[in-house]
Amino acid sequence: xxxxxxxxxxxxxxxxxxxxxxxxxxxxxxxxxxxxxxxxxxxxxxxxxxxxxxxxxxxxxxxxxxxxxxxxxxxxxxxxxxxxxxxxxxxxxxxxxxxxxxxxxxxxxxxxxxxxxxxxxxxxxxxxxxxxxxxxxx
Amino acid sequence: xxxxxxxxxxxxxxxxxxxxxxxxxxxxxxxxxxxxxxxxxxxxxxxxxxxxxxxxxxxxxxxxxxxxxxxxxxxxxxxxxxxxxxxxxxxxxxxxxxxxxxxxxxxxxxxxxxx
Amino acid sequence: xxxxxxxxxxxxxxxxxxxxxxxxxxxxxxxxxxxxxxxxxxxxxxxxxxxxxxxxxxxxxxxxxxxxxxxxxxxxxxxxxxxxxxxxxxxxxxxxxxxxxxxxxxxxxxxxxxxxxxxxxxxxxxxxxxxxxxxxxxxxxxxxxxxxxxxxxxxxxxxxxxxxxxxxxxxxxxxxxxxxxxxxxxxxxxxxxxxxxxxxxxxxxxxxxxxxxxxxxxxxxxxxxxxxxxxxxxxxxxxxxxxxxx
Numbered sequence: 024x025x026x027x028x029x030x031x032x033x034x035x036x037x038x039x040x041x042x043x044x045x046x047x048x049x050x051x052x053x054x055x056x057x058x059x060x061x062x063x064x065x066x067x068x069x070x071x072x073x074x075x076x077x078x079x080x081x082x083x084x085x086x087x088x089x090x091x092x093x094x095x096x097x098x099x100x101x102x103x104x105x106x107x108x109x110x111x112x113x114x115x116x117x118x119x120x121x122x123x124x125x126x127x128x129x130x131x132x133x134x135x136x137x138x139x140x141x142x143x144x145x146x147x148x149x150x151x152x153x154x155x156x157x158x159x160x161x
Numbered sequence: 162x163x164x165x166x167x168x169x170x171x172x173x174x175x176x177x178x179x180x181x182x183x184x185x186x187x188x189x190x191x192x193x194x195x196x197x198x199x200x201x202x203x204x205x206x207x208x209x210x211x212x213x214x215x216x217x218x219x220x221x222x223x224x225x226x227x228x229x230x231x232x233x234x235x236x237x238x239x240x241x242x243x244x245x246x247x248x249x250x251x252x253x254x255x256x257x258x259x260x261x262x263x264x265x266x267x268x269x270x271x272x273x274x275x276x
Numbered sequence: 277x278x279x280x281x282x283x284x285x286x287x288x289x290x291x292x293x294x295x296x297x298x299x300x301x302x303x304x305x306x307x308x309x310x311x312x313x314x315x316x317x318x319x320x321x322x323x324x325x326x327x328x329x330x331x332x333x334x335x336x337x338x339x340x341x342x343x344x345x346x347x348x349x350x351x352x353x354x355x356x357x358x359x360x361x362x363x364x365x366x367x368x369x370x371x372x373x374x375x376x377x378x379x380x381x382x383x384x385x386x387x388x389x390x391x392x393x394x395x396x397x398x399x400x401x402x403x404x405x406x407x408x409x410x411x412x413x414x415x416x417x418x419x420x421x422x423x424x425x426x427x428x429x430x431x432x433x434x435x436x437x438x439x440x441x442x443x444x445x446x447x448x449x450x451x452x453x454x455x456x457x458x459x460x461x462x463x464x465x466x467x468x469x470x471x472x473x474x475x476x477x478x479x480x481x482x483x484x485x486x487x488x489x490x491x492x493x494x495x496x497x498x499x500x501x502x503x504x505x506x507x508x509x510x511x512x513x514x515x516x517x518x519x520x521x522x
Contacts, residue, residue, distance in 0.1 A: 036290035037373035037381060042438040044245055050346070053435060056483045060239045066180045067232035069188055070225045070264060076191070077221070077271045080212070084205045095196040103192025110188055114181035120482065124174075124501035133416070143181075151186035157211070158190055158203060166478045167511035170504055238481050242439050 062113035065106040072103075118143035169234050169258070176231025183224045209276070218272045226265040233261035281305040281356055282363035283314050285326065288374050296374065299323075300363060311351040311366060312340055315378075328378040335491060338427030342378050343367040348429035348489045369432035371441070385428060388444050391470050392452040397463025414459040421454035421499055423492040430486035430496050436479055443479040444471070446486035446496035453499040456506075472507050480504075 043049070047057040079090035093099060121143055122136040195202035203211070211217055237257040240246055246253060280302045288296040301322055303314045312330055319326045330340040333352040340351045345365050356364065372380035430446040431437050437445055452471055456464045471477050480500045487497040 035375060037375055038288050038290070038296060039373045040370070042245075042371075042435075046435055046438065047243060052485060052488070053483070056435075056485075057239070057243060060235055060243075060481070063232040063235035063239070066176075066184060066228045067236070069180075069184050070229045070232070072191070073187070073221070073225050074264065074268060074271065077268070077275070080205075080208060081271060081275045087205050087208075091196070091202070094192065100193070100196060103188065103196075107185065107188045107192060110180065110184045113177070114185055117177055117181040120484075120501075123482075123495075123498040124505050126498075126502055128417075147182055147185075150182045154183065154186045155190065159200060163472075163474050163478075166474070167472075167508040170478070171508050171512070174508075235481075242436060242481065245439060247440075 059112065059116050062109045062116075065109040066113060068102070068106050069110065114147065118147070169230075172227065172230040173234035176227035176229070176234075179224055180228040180231055184228065187224070212275060218275075222268055222272055225268045226261075229261040229264045230258075233257040278305045278361055281314070281360065283311075283318065284363045284365045285315070285318070285378070286365075286367040287326070287377050288368075289325075289376060296367075298365075305356060305360075307355075307357050309356050311342075311344055311349075311354045311356060311364065314356060314364075315351065315366070326378075327376045336425055338425035341369055341427045341429050341432070343369060343432065348432040350427060350429070350491050353491060369428055371432055371434075371438040372428070380428075382428060384441065385426070385431060385445065385447070388448045389426075389451065392444070392448050392467055393463060394451045394455055396455065396458065396461050397466060398460070399462055408460045410459055417459075418454045418457035421450045421457070421494055421496075424451055424454070424494045424496075425492055427491065429489045429491065430494075433485040433489040435483060435485070436481060440475070440479055442475045444473075444476050446480075446500065447494075449477055449480075449503060450494050450496040450499040453503055456503075468507065468510065471503060477503050477507065 047053045076087075076090055079086045094103070118140055122139040125139070127134040127139065190200065194200040212221075234257070237253050240253050240257075241250055281304075282300050282302050284298050284300045286296045287293070287299050301318045303317050303322075306313070310333075312333055315326065315328055316330075319328075328340070328342070328351075330352065331337040332339070335350055335353045338350075341348060342351050343349070343366070344351065344354050345359065346367075348369055351366070356362075366378065368374045368378045368380045372382060372384070375381050424447055426447060428447065434443075434446055437443050449471065452467045455461045456467060477500050480497075482497060482501060484497045487495045490496060
């Protein structure tokens with residue numbers, strides 16, 4: 024095999040900036056995004072609390088009363104308030120973003136985003152009222 | 162892992178929708194309104210009475226298990242991107258989805274064996 | 277009205293510097309000038325060594341993308357008057373290697389674009405009677421995604437692309453969708469292979485910054501989420517109906 028002279032292509036030294044681990048603090052929209060993603064932690068918190076409540080329920084009226092008493096402590100009230108706010112933030116961002124993923128076409132035209140968002144909020148209202156009625160009527 | 166990504170995303174989406182629709186009212190009532198006495202909490206007997214019906218148990222299963230999968234998928238990506246833990250990607254995935262699966266099994270067990 | 281405005285421009289000359297530095301130039305302020313006009317003024321009258329890309333100067337070629345005060349913008353569409361009293365910071369697009377001054381290397385994007393086959397794929401070439409027919413409704417399904425001018429602002433805004441350079445990226449997925457949704461195209465299955473890899477659509481966590489900075493309102497974030505749903509539906513179908521070819 025004929026191996027001719029080997030030329031190295033001239034390549035200028037490109038500058039590559041490393042992305043900082045604090046990238047999400049550098050822009051307001053990035054921080055908002057990370058907060059939105061962190062709502063999942065509070066979604067999981069809810070699941071754990073409800074699991075705990077189910078377990079207390081299964082163990083009898085005393086265990087259940089003890090659990091309810093625990094929910095009244097300042098620690099849990101604070102945690103629950105924070106969790107509620109984060110879950111609310113999740114719900115609002117979720118509903119506002121659904122039309123991006125689901126394009127509904129009716130009669131050849133795309134259904135406007137606000138109609139889909141509006142239906143989401145309407146469903147939310149109906150569901151919340153229904154759950155509240157069931158839990159309050161006992 | 163790659164082949165089940167669509168399934169994981171579907172679980173994430175379903176969990177996110179369930180969480181968005183049902184969790185706010187539940188958290189508000191159980192975490193704030195009842196403990197603070199704004200509204201009267203249902204008694205132990207009435208809760209048990211409610212839970213005697215299978216549709217209620219199924220409902221509870223859905224609102225606990227699906228949000229767990231929503232958390233697993235989202236949190237996995239948050240750790241991976243936010244903390245740049247690329248080298249731990251398999252470990253993170255196993256821990257997150259594993260926790261969700263565990264939670265689902267515990268929920269199913271509790272709801273099945275409850276009196 | 278001000279008579280001058282300062283432009284603080286990132287300079288990087290690999291033969292001179294190890295990392296980019298900033299150089300400030302005072303240019304005349306004209307209320308109808310855009311940042312690109314300012315850069316051209318600097319190059320013509322103050323510092324001929326300043327390097328940057330531009331072409332059409334009217335927002336259709338996608339060449340002049342740069343960061344202006346931290347936000348990716350087309351410099352031919354960004355008015356100096358919006359940044360009074362200044363100074364205006366001009367830097368090269370993020371997440372691409374800087375070749376010189378404001379010029380970045382785009383070969384990564386070019387390679388990824390080719391992978392997704394952004395052209396009409398047909399089993400047989402031309403139809404029997406010589407032309408494809410398409411109704412306005414059919415055009416409407418993909419028209420938005422066809423507006424992409426490959427300006428790369430979306431890549432510069434996407435933190436996932438910054439953290440994971442192997443991510444295929446917003447514009448490429450939007451362009452793939454433009455062809456997937458085109459009624460004349462039959463190549464969705466071929467594109468699906470590349471899009472459904474881990475570095476395809478599944479890296480995206482719907483930050484949404486790409487759609488925010490897009491100058492042509494392509495909405496790449498929407499394209500990606502729609503394709504996630506398409507891919508997931510396809511997956512379910514393949515599970516339930518394995519005999520269907522698609």
